[in-house]
Amino acid sequence: MSSLFEKHRSTLETALEVIRHRGFWSAYPEMPSTRFYGEQAKEEGQQAYDALLNKDFSLPGYPEQGRAGNEQSPYGVALGIRYPVASAETLLKQSQEAGKVWANTPLDVRMGICLEILARLNSMSFEIANAVMHTSGQAFPMAFQAGGPNAQDRALEALAYAWAEMSQIPGQTDWVKPQGRAGDLVLEKHWRIIPRGVSVLIGCQTFPTWNSYSAFFANLVTGNTVIAKPHPSAILPMAITVRVAREVLSEQGLPADVVLLAAEDDGMGMAKQLALHPDVALIDYTGATAFGQWLRTQAATPLVYTEEAGVNSIVLGSTDDFEAMCQNIAFSLTLYSGQMCTTPQNLFVPRDGVLVNGERKTFDEVTAGISNAVDALLADPVRAVMVTGAIANEATLERVAAMRGAGRLIRDSAALPGMEQVRTATPLIQALDASDENIYGAECFGPVSFVIAVDDVEEGIRRATQLARTKGAITGAIYETDEKRLAQAVDAFAQAGVNLSVNLVGGIFVNQSAAFSDFHGTGANPAGNCCFADSAFVANRFRVAMWRRLKK
Known part of the structure; x- marks a missing residue:
């Protein structure tokens, strides 16, 4: 097993247990308390966020062809951050190249990397909270909880479901069929998990991480590469996420382009360009119904997972x-x-x-x-x-x-x-x-x-x-x-x-959805065709191929 997997094994094992009984558990404390995050965490997170403002955002090794970004905080200030951009063709080419390596990376290595990314994101929850607050308009307490630990819990939940589905597939076995006097017929059989390919994640402004992390990590761990296309008004939270993911990948000797950012200014149409490209295998989308319907009918791939509008x-x-x-x-x-x-x-x-x-x-x-x-x-x-x-x-x-x-x-x-x-x-x-x-x-x-x-x-x-x-x-x-x-x-x-x-009263509200216990959405009405998260959310993000031969 990989060192990162061993480092985080207990977290995954607990998540696997909790999704079976669906009681309360959170891997990442949702209270912005010094008890959990340290005496200086809030101040350091604010400083880290402030250091990003009015500068070019750095993504080492990114196939940069220009800059974009015009985020305006609903709290009255411009962020002034310019992000590296590349054409849809360039992003897809780089993603496919990285995918050749990522698809053949052992499952435990991929899982260890995903869990390490989550751990680092959790340690940066105050920085991410400021990024979510000033792009979505959420108040700081909600931005911390929903944008940080709650989103991270949803990501871990998706990883647990993916592990449960993939780990039940053996790597190999001897298939023995008795043939009577002729002796046993023995076949040596091998199975391999085959990812779908390049995934595109189209995010929303109001919950840029909470509505994205389930798909982001489900796609990564199942061997697909990820192109994150955040809302033009809420790029920063996903840009930070992408940067952390690329850092962990590079440290493990893997191509950073397994994860790419598709930043854009409003009106550039990157989502449609990517959705219509035949090399895109998977699309995840959160947003208005009109574009969700367009994706489900017009996208080049039929594998489109959506959360859309509804009337509650x-x-x-x-x-x-x-x-x-x-x-x-x-x-x-x-x-x-x-x-x-x-x-x-x-x-x-x-x-x-x-x-x-x-x-x-x-x-x-x-x-x-x-x-x-x-x-x-x-x-x-x-x-x-x-x-x-x-x-x-x-x-x-x-x-x-x-x-x-x-x-x-x-x-x-x-x-x-x-x-x-x-x-x-x-x-x-x-x-x-x-x-x-x-x-x-x-x-x-x-x-x-x-x-x-x-x-x-x-x-x-x-x-x-x-x-x-x-x-x-x-x-x-x-x-x-x-x-x-x-x-x-x-x-x-x-x-x-x-x-x-x-009959909800007191401190629990219909708006709230708890990871590991509440299935968010059902996929059974027009508000979306999937659920965060269940087996169906992850199982079709990979396929299984076999090779076999007679064993002497």
Whole structure:
């Protein structure tokens, strides 16, 4: 076994055990604490990030043909970083050359390298957190957790699934078939894992590492080379990742071009150029549905893994704790200004209200309860920006403005006071009727939510799951104390391919997805065709070839 594999073996073995029982475990502490990362980690991470600004980003050995980069922080400053770029043809040529060596690198060596990359990225979590914060607009606590340790956990989860699939294939065996008096027929058989080839990873702005690391590491460990094509507004987090990967590869005497960065300025069209090239074997994509559909129909390879837009819903029927329910929903609507693929958009509420300990709260009391909970959450401006973060791009603000007047106003969206240079927007909440599906029946990305009057809980379940089947959904939730209705909801959401959260209160929210336990997405509705992570996510990234001969 390779030295790096032995160094990190226990981490992999624990991950393999946890994905079988799916209990709580995290390999990489998500709290930005000196206890885990050292007394100087935060300061050193800030300094490392600051040192990258207003400079050319260095990627030693990269086949550079120019520079690009125009990232603007949603917190009001330009990053000023220029990244090396190369044409699609050049990147593919270099990737294929490196792939000849990488494909023949033993599995334990590849795994050891991947685990070492993750360990180094974890040690750089404060630097990466600043990079994620100033490209995505996430507040620092979320940028640290989601951009650093949580993303690293998802990567390790994918590595564990890949190892489980590949390690069950033996390298060789003697196949013995009894032939009676003629003696045994013996064949010497050998099997080899064959990677698909060059993979292209098309990232998003809002979660540049969390939504990319599963595929990045799944492709690497299965022997494929990786061309990382980050969003033009969020290059830095993946550029840091690529640099670390190339450093580890070079140290192990392997071609750094196993991992390449496809940086670009907005409008250069690199994603389409790569997707249409016949030498690309695998594509992973996170982003809007329109481009996801284009990839699935037009890309040169049929192996396209996507996470796309969806319409997430909450059905409100009854609760034992109205205040706690409203607070939980308010946080879910407000967190990162609704810019999460897991954020609920539609809240289906019976016209005659919600039962609370046997007494009915009217529809208007429910909407007021949620709106007031949002106001209370955001009352302290310092805490407010830690919850909302910043708006990643202007298009989201324009979307919020365009949706004003779409329904009866419950709560208007506004910029956070005292944050003039930061792009912010609090939740816009409007009341609609079930008949207004032309408004609530499509994703409205950002801090926009609809409280929709339905005849009863059953209609809410029916409409929520129908939207999931037709438009897609990553998450679903319900507040209901009647066990019979809960059973109906569980069946309906499962049949729609949606993971369901029930009666969440306190410190757990529908937005959250825990590696090693929660399957993120299902691949069973239009919000995406894969899951982070399961066996299906990794198993088709490689094939198995055999050679055999008679053994004398």
